[in-house]
Amino acid sequence: MLPNEPVPPTRIEFSAEDRAWITERIAEVLTSGRLTLGPYTEEFEIEFARLHQVKHAVAVNSGTSSLEIILRSLNVEGKDVLVPADTFFATAAAVVAAGGRPVLMDSDPTTMSTAASEIERRITPSTVGVMIVHIAGIITDQMPEILATAERRGLWVVEDAAHAHAATLGGKSAGSFGVAGSFSFYPTKVMTAAEGGMIITDNDDLAAEARLYRDQGKASFHQNLHVRMGSNWRLSEPHAIIGLRHLSHLTEMIQGRRRIAAIYDQTLKNGDFGLVPLSPPRDCVANFYKYPVLLADDIDRSIYKGWLKDEHSVICSGEVYEAPLHRHPVFQSLDTGDLGGAEMLCARHICLPIFASMNEWQATRVLEAVKCARSELIGR
Known part of the structure; x- marks a missing residue:
């Protein structure tokens, strides 16, 4: 690369x-x-x-x-x-x-x-x-x-x-x-x-x-x-x-994803980057299809993702789900007015890059980018 x-x-x-x-x-x-x-x-x-x-x-x-x-x-x-x-x-x-x-x-x-x-x-x-x-x-x-x-x-x-x-x-x-x-x-x-x-x-x-x-x-x-x-x-x-x-190849592909997730975990769980990883339960062996993190309240998601891409060439995928089901026009009738947890999760998370062939250098680049983002984007 x-x-x-x-x-x-x-x-x-x-x-x-x-x-x-x-x-x-x-x-x-x-x-x-x-x-x-x-x-x-x-x-x-x-x-x-x-x-x-x-x-x-x-x-x-x-x-x-x-x-x-x-x-x-x-x-x-x-x-x-x-x-x-x-x-x-x-x-x-x-x-x-x-x-x-x-x-x-x-x-x-x-x-x-x-x-x-x-x-x-x-x-x-x-x-x-x-x-x-x-x-x-x-x-x-x-x-x-x-x-x-x-x-x-x-x-x-x-x-x-x-x-x-x-x-x-x-x-x-x-x-x-x-x-x-x-x-x-x-x-x-x-x-x-x-x-x-x-x-x-x-x-x-x-x-x-x-x-x-x-x-x-x-x-x-x-x-x-x-x-x-x-x-x-x-x-x-x-x-x-x-x-x-x-x-x-599924087992080895999952092992590759888990290796990158472990690198992310080690850094993000021991520092203040405005990101909180979604940690699997203790008995869960996750495949890390995505690596979701919750953004701090003072971070604007669209600005954050755009800055990572423009300044560090780190491209985050689309959110797992950008909007809960009741915010889609076809499902508006399902809105009960008390789905705040789903609304918060959809609004406040991003997914960091992760794939089976990703290497440690790429993961380090992602982590360096999010370290910089915390100080550069506060209040924006």
Whole structure:
């Protein structure tokens, strides 16, 4: 890396060896004509399930689809589903698409997730389940209490683990705590298939339903008899091949991210830089899809990010979520007026650059930039 080359917010990489491996296998499936729901999709599912220690993995064409399929399989039509206000559009949109009603929950400032007490506060007579989002690849240490609360109240838990590939809490994988988990392979994620998503579950019936829904609701791949209101949610073989290759590197890619996070932690937790890192719980092994930090009250986020870029060529990515769901026009009707934790988290955080191939010199440049920013930008 050249001295003045910008530090990018993230970077997805495929080595020359990866590209050759992927190209060879895509050529193979192009020759065979088996372009969807073939052996590479099956292998991708088997390996993903093995890594996350579950019985079933069902590959689909996006993380958004995986959420909707899970919710359709759980029959949420006409029912309430608790959803964090601090999450991506798709978490709540999937509830709506499946015929349910999202009910927003506030956020825990320490993990950007949800507290068990907040679930109790939001339950309605029509509530059937709770969606927990593992933001930035961090699993809240309240998961055991959340699961106990849900069981006591007769609710299921679904995990939106779009950020949390291979993250664990107490040795248990993201996506395996509740009835099902949903993952995304969008290009910015810790691993990618270019596009795609995955459902994981130990529930045999839900896995079978998911396989029906992803293929137009057909009774079987070779029979045009539709038994569910499904859609074209299949993952193609070329996408599965890309995902399978990246999955083979996932452990080492996460190790690279954790190495950079440790460098950031060591400096930021021992100095006054106007930044407070979002620390994973003690038993959580986070994958550091993002490295969120909370800004001091006297720092203007847009000025801060612009200054880092202009003065130090350090480019921060977009926020995890810039606005909570109830601030989006399509979800304004969900505003309960008491979602202050989510509003604070969305308004006051930034994400420092982090990616698997990032080196110590780049991390040091980021830290030098934020050190300078504290003194230069006070009051601006």
